Amino acid sequence: MKYCSLCGSEVRVGVPEGDNRERYICDHCSTVHYNNPKVVAGCIAHWEDKVLMCRRAIEPRQGLWTVPAGFMENGETTYEGAVRETLEEANARVAVDDLFVTVNLPHINQVYMLFRGRLLDLDFSPGDESLEVELMTEKDIPWNRVAFPTVTEALKLYFADSARGKFSVRMLDIVREGGVPGRYSVRNIS
Amino acid sequence: MKYCSLCGSEVRVGVPEGDNRERYICDHCSTVHYNNPKVVAGCIAHWEDKVLMCRRAIEPRQGLWTVPAGFMENGETTYEGAVRETLEEANARVAVDDLFVTVNLPHINQVYMLFRGRLLDLDFSPGDESLEVELMTEKDIPWNRVAFPTVTEALKLYFADSARGKFSVRMLDIVREGGVPGRYSVRNIS
Numbered sequence: 001m002k003y004c005s006l007c008g009s010e011v012r013v014g015v016p017e018g019d020n021r022e023r024y025i026c027d028h029c030s031t032v033h034y035n036n037p038k039v040v041a042g043c044i045a046h047w048e049d050k051v052l053m054c055r056r057a058i059e060p061r062q063g064l065w066t067v068p069a070g071f072m073e074n075g076e077t078t079y080e081g082a083v084r085e086t087l088e089e090a091n092a093r094v095a096v097d098d099l100f101v102t103v104n105l106p107h108i109n110q111v112y113m114l115f116r117g118r119l120l121d122l123d124f125s126p127g128d129e130s131l132e133v134e135l136m137t138e139k140d141i142p143w144n145r146v147a148f149p150t151v152t153e154a155l156k157l158y159f160a161d162s163a164r165g166k167f168s169v170r171m172l173d174i175v176r177e178g179g180v181p182g183r184y185s186v187r188n189i190s
Numbered sequence: 191m192k193y194c195s196l197c198g199s200e201v202r203v204g205v206p207e208g209d210n211r212e213r214y215i216c217d218h219c220s221t222v223h224y225n226n227p228k229v230v231a232g233c234i235a236h237w238e239d240k241v242l243m244c245r246r247a248i249e250p251r252q253g254l255w256t257v258p259a260g261f262m263e264n265g266e267t268t269y270e271g272a273v274r275e276t277l278e279e280a281n282a283r284v285a286v287d288d289l290f291v292t293v294n295l296p297h298i299n300q301v302y303m304l305f306r307g308r309l310l311d312l313d314f315s316p317g318d319e320s321l322e323v324e325l326m327t328e329k330d331i332p333w334n335r336v337a338f339p340t341v342t343e344a345l346k347l348y349f350a351d352s353a354r355g356k357f358s359v360r361m362l363d364i365v366r367e368g369g370v371p372g373r374y375s376v377r378n379i380s
Binding site: 008036076 | 191193194195196197200201208211223224225226227228229262263264265266267268269270288289292294296297299301303359361363379380
């Protein structure tokens with residue numbers, strides 16, 4: 001941020017009075033601009049012992065596999081975001097079961113909220129952001145070609161819970177190790 | 191938003207190519223500016239059969255009672271936000287137990303994530319944003335002077351679960367009815 005989005009003046013970085021963090025401050029119109037983490041809403045869409053996987057048509061991680069997920073939009077709930085992303089990326093309709101896993105990604109200011117959702121029919125196909133969409137069992141998942149560690153960890157937990165016949169609501173942290181892209185540590189919070 | 195925060199040019203409202211929602215678009219530097227919901231992280235900080243309540247020193251709802259909660263910051267996890275808010279608003283230290291309730295508030299583009307947290311000691315006091323801080327049993331809570339419906343609903347669920355000796359992870363929607371401030375409907379999602 002270089003300019004105030006309200007008045008167009010140049011902003012400076014500073015700690016506002018009564019605050020303890022650096023923000024972008026506009027001295028011209030006295031606006032403090034806050035920047036906060038974003039929610040990524042997504043869905044583990046299941047059918048029998050399979051889950052719906054999408055191969056990404058776009059960067060980042062083009063060509064790799066993920067579950068339908070994307071930035072939550074204003075005016076919707078978390079699970080509505082998950083339903084919408086499943087429709088947009090896989091042209092698939094789901095009935096949401098429940099929140100399954102929340103993943104904190106503090107190094108990129110994101111919180112993933114992945115829901116379990118029951119596929120309502122098998123009439124799915126790639127959306128604009130997907131190259132392929134497939135139903136996969138645990139053994140079908142191309143584990144070394146999954147797009148994001150969040151998705152790998154969520155699917156591992158999903159299939160483990162599925163095998164024991166009981167789903168718990170989980171929380172994980174995935175933190176970049178030593179600031180190195182591609183190296184992560186996973187903390188199970190609950 | 192009137193001006194591009196990157197280049198200072200005037201923005202226009204339009205639907206970007208490949209998108210299906212209106213965004214602020216800068217034609218000068220070709221930037222699309224997204225606006226997404228914010229996470230409010232908070233804590234039901236408990237000690238025996240009591241929870242920690244703060245009387246708000248600031249607007250909105252100055253003088254009314256709430257649990258410690260506030261906007262999640264970049265670089266932190268959801269539960270770190272809850273711990274930080276508890277420290278800032280009540281000078282109180284907690285060990286987080288678990289996520290308790292997620293509340294979708296689509297009419298104000300917020301997602302509340304309230305954690306249960308065990309108070310580590312009784313050395314608490316009002317922070318800058320609080321007038322008073324008190325430990326309250328269910329009967330002590332001034333139910334008609336609670337600041338936000340989110341907090342009322344979360345506390346009702348908390349004391350109900352506490353009475354049956356088992357906490358479930360919950361999700362609620364709180365939606366403004368007919369667009370009228372002060373009139374809400376509550377939907378229990380899980």
